[in-house]
Each structure stands twice: as structure tokens, then as C-alpha cells.
Amino acid sequence: xxxxxxxxxxxxxxxxxxxxxxxxxxxxxxxxxxxxxxxxxxxxxxxxxxxxxxxxxxxxxxxxxxxxxxxxxxxxxxxxxxxxxxxxxxxxxxxxxxxxxxxxxxxxxxxxxxxxxxxxxxxxxxxxxxxxxxxxxxxxxxxxxxxxxxxxxxxxxxxxxxxxxxxxxxxxxxxxxxxxxxxxxxxxxxxxxxxxxxxxxxxxxxxxxxxxxxxxxxxxxxxxxxxxxxxxxxxxxx
Amino acid sequence: xxxxxxxxxxxxxxxxxxxxxxxxxxxxxxxxxxxxxxxxxxxxxxxxxxxxxxxxxxxxxxxxxxxxxxxxxxxxxxxxxxxxxxxxxxxxxxxxxxxxxxxxxxxxxxxxxxxxxxxxxxxxxxxxxxxxxxxxxxxxxxxxxxxxxxxxxxxxxxxxxxxxxxxxxxxxxxxxxxxxxxxxxxxxxxxxxxxxxxxxxxxxxxxxxxxxxxxxxxxxxxxxxxxxxxxxxxxxxx
DNA sequence: AGAGAAGCGTACGAAACCGTACGACTTCAA
DNA sequence: TTGAAGTCGTACGGTTTCGTACGCTTCTCT
Numbered sequence: 073x074x075x076x077x078x079x080x081x082x083x084x085x086x087x088x089x090x091x092x093x094x095x096x097x098x099x100x101x102x103x104x105x106x107x108x109x110x111x112x113x114x115x116x117x118x119x120x121x122x123x124x125x126x127x128x129x130x131x132x133x134x135x136x137x138x139x140x141x142x143x144x145x146x147x148x149x150x151x152x153x154x155x156x157x158x159x160x161x162x163x164x165x166x167x168x169x170x171x172x173x174x175x176x177x178x179x180x181x182x183x184x185x186x187x188x189x190x191x192x193x194x195x196x197x198x199x200x201x202x203x204x205x206x207x208x209x210x211x212x213x214x215x216x217x218x219x220x221x222x223x224x225x226x227x228x229x230x231x232x233x234x235x236x237x238x239x240x241x242x243x244x245x246x247x248x249x250x251x252x253x254x255x256x257x258x259x260x261x262x263x264x265x266x267x268x269x270x271x272x273x274x275x276x277x278x279x280x281x282x283x284x285x286x287x288x289x290x291x292x293x294x295x296x297x298x299x300x301x302x303x304x305x306x307x308x309x310x
Numbered sequence: 311x312x313x314x315x316x317x318x319x320x321x322x323x324x325x326x327x328x329x330x331x332x333x334x335x336x337x338x339x340x341x342x343x344x345x346x347x348x349x350x351x352x353x354x355x356x357x358x359x360x361x362x363x364x365x366x367x368x369x370x371x372x373x374x375x376x377x378x379x380x381x382x383x384x385x386x387x388x389x390x391x392x393x394x395x396x397x398x399x400x401x402x403x404x405x406x407x408x409x410x411x412x413x414x415x416x417x418x419x420x421x422x423x424x425x426x427x428x429x430x431x432x433x434x435x436x437x438x439x440x441x442x443x444x445x446x447x448x449x450x451x452x453x454x455x456x457x458x459x460x461x462x463x464x465x466x467x468x469x470x471x472x473x474x475x476x477x478x479x480x481x482x483x484x485x486x487x488x489x490x491x492x493x494x495x496x497x498x499x500x501x502x503x504x505x506x507x508x509x510x511x512x513x514x515x516x517x518x519x520x521x522x523x524x525x526x527x528x529x530x531x532x533x534x535x536x537x538x539x540x541x542x543x544x545x546x547x548x
Numbered sequence: 549a550g551a552g553a554a555g556c557g558t559a560c561g562a563a564a565c566c567g568t569a570c571g572a573c574t575t576c577a578a
Numbered sequence: 579t580t581g582a583a584g585t586c587g588t589a590c591g592g593t594t595t596c597g598t599a600c601g602c603t604t605c606t607c608t
Contacts, residue, residue, distance in 0.1 A: 129445070131445055131446060131448070131449035133449065133453060133528065134528045137453055139448070139449045139452045139453060141445040141448040141449060142445070152438070152441070153438060155434075156434045156435060156437055156438035156441070157431055157434050157435045157438065158435065158438040158439075162442040162445065162446070162532065162536060163442070163445050193395055196393075196394045196395055197394060197395045197396065199394055199437075199441075200390070200391060200394035200395065200396040201396075203390070203394070203437075203441055203444065204400040204401070206441065206444050206445050206448055207367070207369055207379040207380070207400065207401050207444050207448075208369060208400070209448045210369070210377070210379040210444055210445075210447045210448035210451055211369035211371065211377045211379060211451075211488070213448055213449075213451040213452035214377045214451035214452075214487075214488040215371060215375055215377060215488050217594075217595095218594080218595075241554085241555065241556090242555075242556065243554090243555075243556095249452075250449070250452040250453050251595075251596090252595075252596060252597075252598095253555090253556085254556090254557080254558075254559095254596095254597095254598095255595070255596080256556095257556065257557060257558080258557090258558090261557085271556095273554090273555060273556070273603085273604065273605085274554090274555070274556095274604095274605095290371065290372045294400065298400060455564075455565095456564080456565075479584085479585065479586090480585075480586065481584090481585075481586090489565080489566090490565075490566060490567075490568095491585095491586085492566095492567095492568095492586090492587080492588075492589090493564095493565070493566080494586095495586065495587060495588080496587090496588090499587085511573085511574065511575090511584095511585060511586070512574095512584090512585070512586095
């Protein structure tokens with residue numbers, strides 16, 4: 073890993089000299105589905121800049137129920153608690169779609185934050201956008217229906233991953249959305265009948281992206297706009 | 311306002327010399343219920359350190375529906391977007407319970423942030439705790455029932471305000487919880503029958519705080535623990 | 549090839565919550 | 579004093595979602 077050529081949007085937005093310093097502390101790792109990057113109520117040992125794939129930020133309830141409160145892909149990083157000066161995290165970070173990440177130990181991360189103002193500023197801005205995503209999810213969970221929320225979730229995943237087909241069981245999706253598994257069957261069936269997606273055992277394929285956007289709630293667009301400053305200029309998906 | 315003697319927890323945790331510098335830029339204002347401190351999608355002109363009363367952070371949907379995603383009282387401040395380097399806010403800040411705040415113009419706020427590391431560090435840590443509150447609300451809205459959520463909300467309000475009686479219509483509470491107004495009537499009626507609260511026209515009174523905690527979901531405790539570092543040592547309520 | 553596990557489709561009653569409407573009571577201003 | 583507006587209790591049918599169960603298909607392992 074001698075040459076600094078990240079895919080991650082945050083790293084790409086760093087001034088070149090800063091990137092070199094950051095790069096020297098990064099180690100490339102593979103992200104395997106269901107792998108836990110951030111363990112709930114545990115010390116945060118590393119920050120992760122996502123290169124490909126996606127990571128779900130989850131809240132776990134006392135009864136063991138889980139629900140996704142945010143989603144991180146190559147536009148962002150996992151490790152906000154480190155940035156904000158918290159030792160432990162209340163939110164779990166679990167790999168949702170396989171990929172790669174660049175990992176940095178907490179100590180190096182915090183040192184670089186204090187030495188490179190542009191680095192800190194960038195990550196803080198991302199934190200602001202992510203915060204909006206979580207807030208919108210709170211509102212969405214309270215007011216919108218399963219089918220809309222599923223459509224939104226598929227779009228968010230589609231934005232962060234190449235291709236249109238995602239390996240993913242209904243059981244897994246139901247956990248992230250905080251609903252019953254048969255609820256996913258019904259909702260995804262409705263989307264398929266409308267010609268927006270296709271699904272088979274253990275996978276979903278986005279067929280009609282524009283239609284999916286129409287079927288989702290406004291929450292998708294609201295959050296997307298908040299992340300627009302991170303978009304590659306010449307790579308609007310779809 | 312010559313002597314620096316704030317009630318606000320964040321300001322009280324500042325080193326004395328920093329507090330003096332911060333204090334000189336603060337102006338005391340009155341908070342009137344329904345007053346908007348942060349307008350959605352508008353520039354953030356000021357930061358507000360709450361001295362008394364509470365402010366609700368709200369998300370507004372396209373159909374005009376609103377729902378609360380976070381709550382700020384004398385333990386915190388309003389203006390996280392300024393801290394994170396965002397120009398506009400996606401979340402509205404509206405006064406929920408009357409009180410006072412110390413207001414600081416955005417420019418002064420940002421200058422002090424860069425000049426006083428302890429100030430910035432403190433506010434970042436608060437941001438982390440608040441972020442957990444929003445994430446927990448997202449999970450709570452997705453999985454918990456109205457009665458539990460109402461109990462939780464009453465407890466959060468109780469924590470942040472003196473006394474046990476809060477002037478507040480059911481209509482207003484229904485907006486914050488994102489439910490129908492009659493839904494509040496029913497839920498609050500159940501809590502009253504259980505002897506946990508009493509309510510009359512335009513007001514609710516907390517009667518049995520411990521009982522209310524038992525009736526609320528775990529979300530209350532989870533968030534409270536995250537804010538424990540801000541608590542006055544000798545003032546645990548009830 | 550066969551057995552077991554995983555994943556999915558479907559069904560059914562129950563519960564939660566919605567949208568809406570209406571009447572009663574209180575408060576407030578004319 | 580009287581009307582109007584605000585607030586609350588209650589009711590009703592309808593919708594969404596739940597919890598659960600069952601059976602089918604596909605995959606995996608031996």
C-alpha cells in the first residue's frame with residue numbers, strides 16, 4: 073500500500089499532503105457480511121474508511137431486537153465516537169454488503185485529527201450529514217409505511233454499491249427495517265409486481281430505479297441532498 | 311450580564327478562563343413555547359445554550375407532519391450544525407417548554423471554537439451524546455408502542471425542567487410523538503389510571519416517577535446513561 | 549442420494565394505530 | 579353575556595402490522 077489512491081470519498085477530498093500522512097496509517101481490510109466493526113458499548117479500537125460495500129449502524133434493544141439507524145458506504149467512515157471524543161459507542165456497526173475498508177487505529181486517528189485541521193473538518197462535516205440521516209430515519213420509522221421504507225433502503229444500498237443485484241436474505245432485511253420477515257416478503261412482492269425490483273432466493277435486483285424513487289418516501293431524497301457535497305462530480309448513479 | 315454564572319451544564323464545565331471569554335459573547339434571551347430557534351433548511355444564525363426550559367428538535371415531512379427526533383434542555387445547546395461546519399440545518403429547533411437561553415452569534419461561536427480547544431471538545435462530546443439520543447429515538451419510533459414512548463417523553467421532559475407539572479396540550483404532544491391527538495388522550499389516560507401521572511386541560515403532572523420509568527421503554531435509560539457525564543453531581547432528580 | 553438447514557410464500561386472528569367525526573366543556577375576547 | 583375558538587373524551591370502521599404457524603423449495607453437507 074505505497075501509493076495513496078483511495079476510493080473513499082472523504083479521503084479523496086483531502087489535500088494531497090494530508091492524504092499522504094493519513095494513508096501511512098491505514099491498513100486495507102476485507103469486509104465480510106455480518107462482521108462487526110463497532111461493538112455496542114465497547115471501546116472503539118479503530119476507525120474505518122469504507123472503500124466498497126456498506127456498513128449498517130444498528131441499535132440493539134434489550135429484547136434482542138435490532139434496527140438500523142444509519143448506513144455507511146464509500147462516501148463515509150465508521151468511527152464517529154472517536155471523532156467526538158467518546159470512548160465507547162452506543163451504536164453497533166455491522167457489515168451489510170461485502171467490500172473493503174481502510175482501517176486506522178484509534179490512537180493514530182486521534183493524533184491525525186489534532187495535527188491535520190482539514191482532516192478533522194472534513195470528518196466533522198460528514199458527521200453532520202450522517203446525523204441528518206439518523207434524524208430522518210427516526211422520523212421515517214415513526215411515520216412511513218413498510219413498503220416505502222423498504223424502497224428507501226434499497227435505494228440507499230443501490231447508491232453505495234456497484235451493480236443492481238444485492239445478495240441479501242429477507243430475514244436480514246427485516247432485521248434492518250425492524251419488521252417481521254413475512255413483512256418483507258409482502259412488501260418486496262408488491263415492489264416486484266410493480267416492476268421495480270426482482271427478487272429470488274437470497275438476492276434482490278433493482279430493475280426500475282426511478283420507479284423505486286417514486287415508491288419510496290421523501291426521506292430518501294432529503295438525506296441524499298445532504299450528502300451531495302460528497303458526490304463525485306461525474307458519477308451520478310442511474 | 312457581567313458575572314459569569316450560567317446554569318447551563320456545558321458552560322459550567324468550561325475552565326473558568328474559557329468561560330469568561332465565552333460569556334462575553336452571550337446574550338440572555340427568553341424562550342417562548344413554539345418559538346423557532348433553528349429554522350429548517352435555513353442558515354443557522356446563532357447557537358443557544360439552554361438555561362431553563364426545553365427545545366425540541368423536529369423533522370418536518372413533505373405533508374407537513376412533524377415529529378421530534380431529539381430534546382435539548384439545560385444540559386445542552388442548540389446549534390450542532392455550526393459546530394460541524396454546516397451552513398444550514400435539516401432539523402428544526404422549537405421551544406417546547408418556556409425558559410431562558412444564552413444566545414451567541416454564529417461568527418463569534420465559530421471563532422471561539424477555534425481559539426478555545428476545551429470549548430470545542432466539550433461541545434463535540436455533547437454532540438456525541440445527542441447523536442445517541444437521536445439514534446435511540448429512531449429505534450424507539452420503529453419498535454415501541456405509543457404508551458411507552460409517551461412515558462419516555464414525559465421522563466425526558468421531567469429531567470430537564472423543575473417541578474412536576476408541565477403546561478402542554480395533547481395536540482402538541484401528539485405532534486412531537488408523531489401520532490394522532492386522540493392517541494395521546496388514550497395513552498395518557500392509561501398512565502393516569504395506573505396512577506403515574508395526572509392530567510387536566512393543557513397540563514400534565516408527573517405523580518409517580520419510578521412508576522413512569524417502569525412504564526417507559528428501555529430507551530429512556532439508555533439515553534440517560536449517555537448524558538450522565540453532564541449531570542450535576544448532587545442533583546439527581548427524584 | 550438423502551437428510552437437514554435455510555429461505556421463502558402464504559395464511560389467519562389479534563393488536564395497534566389511523567382518520568375522522570362529534571359532543572362537551574373551558575377559556576377568551578368582543 | 580355571548581359567541582368563537584381551543585381543548586379534550588369518546589367512538590367507529592378501516593388499515594397496517596404483528597405474532598405465529600405451516601409447508602414448499604432450494605441449498606449444503608455427508
